Amino acid sequence: MRTVLSSWFSATVTLLMMVWFVSLTYAQLPPITDDDWEPMVVHPPAKGVVHATALDESGHYYIGGRFKTVGTTAVSNVAAWRDGQWEPVGTKAGPVSKLFFTDGGLHAIGDFSDTGGPEWDTVARWDGGQWQPADLKMGEVLQYLHTGDRHYVVGQALTGNEEAGPRIARWGDGEWQRLGGGLGADFGEVENLVSLDEGLFVTGETRNGPTWSGHIARWDGQQWVRAELPVNLGGMIALFSVGDGNVYANGLKLLPLINWGIGTMAMWDGESWSLMGKNGQTGWVSWVLDWATINGDLYVVGPNTRRPEDENDRECCNVAKWDGEQWTPLGTEIHSVGRNLEVINGELYAREPEYGGRDLYKWEGES
Numbered sequence: 001m002r003t004v005l006s007s008w009f010s011a012t013v014t015l016l017m018m019v020w021f022v023s024l025t026y027a028q029l030p031p032i033t034d035d036d037w038e039p040m041v042v043h044p045p046a047k048g049v050v051h052a053t054a055l056d057e058s059g060h061y062y063i064g065g066r067f068k069t070v071g072t073t074a075v076s077n078v079a080a081w082r083d084g085q086w087e088p089v090g091t092k093a094g095p096v097s098k099l100f101f102t103d104g105g106l107h108a109i110g111d112f113s114d115t116g117g118p119e120w121d122t123v124a125r126w127d128g129g130q131w132q133p134a135d136l137k138m139g140e141v142l143q144y145l146h147t148g149d150r151h152y153v154v155g156q157a158l159t160g161n162e163e164a165g166p167r168i169a170r171w172g173d174g175e176w177q178r179l180g181g182g183l184g185a186d187f188g189e190v191e192n193l194v195s196l197d198e199g200l201f202v203t204g205e206t207r208n209g210p211t212w213s214g215h216i217a218r219w220d221g222q223q224w225v226r227a228e229l230p231v232n233l234g235g236m237i238a239l240f241s242v243g244d245g246n247v248y249a250n251g252l253k254l255l256p257l258i259n260w261g262i263g264t265m266a267m268w269d270g271e272s273w274s275l276m277g278k279n280g281q282t283g284w285v286s287w288v289l290d291w292a293t294i295n296g297d298l299y300v301v302g303p304n305t306r307r308p309e310d311e312n313d314r315e316c317c318n319v320a321k322w323d324g325e326q327w328t329p330l331g332t333e334i335h336s337v338g339r340n341l342e343v344i345n346g347e348l349y350a351r352e353p354e355y356g357g358r359d360l361y362k363w364e365g366e367s
Contacts, residue, residue, distance in 0.1 A: 045070060045071045046063060046065065046067040046069070046070045046079070047067055047068065047069045047070075048065060048066045048067025048068065048069075049065045049066045049067065050063050050064070050065040050067070051064060051065040051066070051095075051096065051097050051098070052064040052065060052096060052097060052098045052099040052108070053099065054099035054100055054101060054106065056101060056106070060080055060081065060082050061080065061081040062078065062079070062080045062081075062089065062099050062106065063078070063079055063080075063081075063099075064077060064078045064079075064093075064096035064097075064098070064099045064108055064110065065077060065095065065096060065097075066095040066096075067079075070086040071086055073085070073086040073087065073088065074088065075088040075089070076088060076090060076091050076092060076093050077093045077094060077095055077096050077110070078090060078093050078096055078099070078108060089106070089126060090115075090126065090130055090131045092112075092114040092115045092130075092131065093108065093110060093111070093112060093114075093115070093124075093131055094110055094111025094112060094113060094114065095110055095111050096108045096109065096110035096111075097109050097110055097121070098110070098144045100144055100146070100151065102151045102171045103149075104125055104171065104174055104175075105125060105126055105127070105128075106125070106126040107123055107124065107125050107126070107151075107171075108123070108124055108126070108131070109121060109122070109123050109124075109141050109144055109153065110122075110124070112124045112131055112133040115130065115131045115132075115133055116133060117133030118133070120139070120140040121140050121141050121142070122134060122136065122140075122141050122155075123136070123141050123144075123153045123169075123176060134169070134175075134176040136153075136155065136167075136169050136176055136178050137178070138155035138167035138168075138169060138178055139155040139156045139164075139167060140155060140156055141153050141154070141155045142154055142155065142156055143190060145190070145193040147193060147194055147195040148195055150170065150171075150172075150195050151170070151171040152168055152169065152170050152171075152193055153168070153169050153176070154166055154167070154168055154190045154193075155167045155168075155169070164181060164182025164184075164185070165182040165183045165184040165185045165186070165187045166182060166183045166187055166189070166190050166204065167179075167181065167182050167183070168183075168190070168193070168202065168219075179200075179219055179224070180219070180222065180223045180224050181223070181224070183202070183204065183215075183217055183224055183226075184226065186206060186215070187204040187206070187215050187217065187226075188204040188205050188206035188207075188213075188215065189204055189205070190202055190203070190204050191203050191204055191205055191236075191237065192237065192238060192239060194239045194240075196239075196241045196247060197241065197243075198241055198245065198246070198247045198268065198270065199218050199219060199220070199247075200218065200219040201216060201217070201218050201219075201239050201247060201268075202216070202217050202219075202224075203215065203216050203217075203237040203238075203239060203249070204217075205235040205236070205237065207235070211232075211254075212234055212235030212236070212252075212253075212254060213232050213234070213235070214232065214233045214234055214235050214236070214237040214251045215227070215237075216229075216233075216237065216239075216249055216266075216273070218268070227249075227266070227268075227273045228273065229266055229273055229275065229280070230275065231264070231275065231279050231280055232251075232253070233249060233250075233251030233253075233264040233265075233266060233280060234251040234252045234253035234254065234261065234262075234264055235251065235252060235254070236251060236252045236287060237249055237250065237251045238250045238251075238287065238288060240288070240291060242291060242292075242293045242298065243293075244293065244296070245269070245270060246267050246268060246269055246270070247267070247268040248265060248266070248267055248268075248276075248288075248291075248298070249265065249266045249267075249268070249273075250263065250264070250265050250282075250287055250288040250300075251263070251264045251265075251266075251287075252264070252286055252287045261286050261287075262281055262282075262286065263281065263282040263283075263285045263286040263287055263288070263302065264279075264280040264281055264282065265277065265280055265281075265282050265288075265300075265322075266280055276322055276327070277322075277326060277327050282300070282320055282327050283320070283327050283329070284318045284320040284327065284329040285300050285301065285302040285303070285317075285318055285319075285320045286302055286303050287302050287303065288300045288301070288302045289301055289302045289303075289317070289340075290302075290340050290341045291341060292341040292342065292343050292348065293343070294343055294346060294348060295346075296324070297321055297322065297323050297324075298321070298322040299319060299320070299321050299322075299330070299341055299348060300319070300320055300322070300341075301317055301318070301319045301320075301340075301341050301350060302317060302318070303317050303318075318330070318331075319331065319341070319348075319350060319363070330348075330363055330365065331363070331365065347362060347363070348362070348363040349361065349362050349363070350363070
């Protein structure tokens with residue numbers, strides 16, 4: 001009976017504290033009214049399908065997709081909202097899947113065969129009067145990626161030339177420029193493209209039954225150089241740097257029969273790739289959500305490598321430290337995903353925004 005009353009009292013106090021915290025927080029927020037929002041374009045009346053949108057620096061709104069009219073205005077798959085009305089953007093664009101802006105203006109990925117482009121999807125630039133398709137000879141353009149102020153498109157070699165695999169072009173000096181040849185047929189679909197101070201890196205992954213294989217390539221200014229690692233890092237490879245001149249790659253090896261996996265890490269030191277730890281396994285973090293450095297040591301945070309058996313069956317996050325030779329866990333008390341690491345005055349903090357009240361941790365153990 002005492003245990004039941006104690007549990008009831010604890011739950012009641014916790015609930016009252018949460019209500020007090022929420023009421024205090026919202027009491028400090030200014031009221032929000034409809035007058036705070038200025039309506040611009042709501043549900044563009046395109047008679048078809050809108051696949052892409054973009055907004056320029058002047059506030060003009062663009063839509064692209066597969067449609068021939070917007071309201072009562074005749075268009076050709078791309079339209080712009082200017083001065084309170086819809087206007088066509090060109091007259092010969094085919095279906096469009098992506099719109100974006102660079103310092104060269106508006107670009108689109110789609111069918112521009114009627115404007116002098118190839119018979120498959122490519123990237124084209126709007127010059128103010130007509131669409132100018134790029135002659136990249138890189139197969140069908142399937143993806144648009146950007147990092148910082150750099151813009152890239154990814155194409156796939158057409159039938160008969162699959163050995164080239166994905167190809168990448170970059171916008172620069174007023175034109176699209178293809179970066180070397182293909183990445184190889186076994187590179188798979190490009191998943192991430194990261195432009196770091198240490199160079200331009202891309203990752204891809206292929207699947208063979210339940211096994212995912214991750215791939216990494218680096219652009220050396222002349223050609224793509226594939227990473228050579230003694231083990232497969234797995235799929236879902238993420239790349240990041242921390243300003244120490246190294247590039248870190250994090251993959252996930254899925255375990256058979258269960259929806260969980262083992263984290264792997266490798267490091268590029270400016271000359272070669274090497275595994276971090278035995279077989280590259282982090283041991284305590286499956287995939288990296290955030291990272292930080294203190295005195296040359298790398299700290300990463302992410303879900304546990306195995307599902308915890310706590311009372312709420314939540315995915316459990318851990319922090320691990322790489323000291324240049326091995327991984328060391330820093331406790332196991334952080335729960336849920338969405339972790340963030342911060343270093344303040346040389347001390348490590350982990351933010352937890354998910355569960356009421358316990359939103360900040362400070363590491364006070366040995367590190």
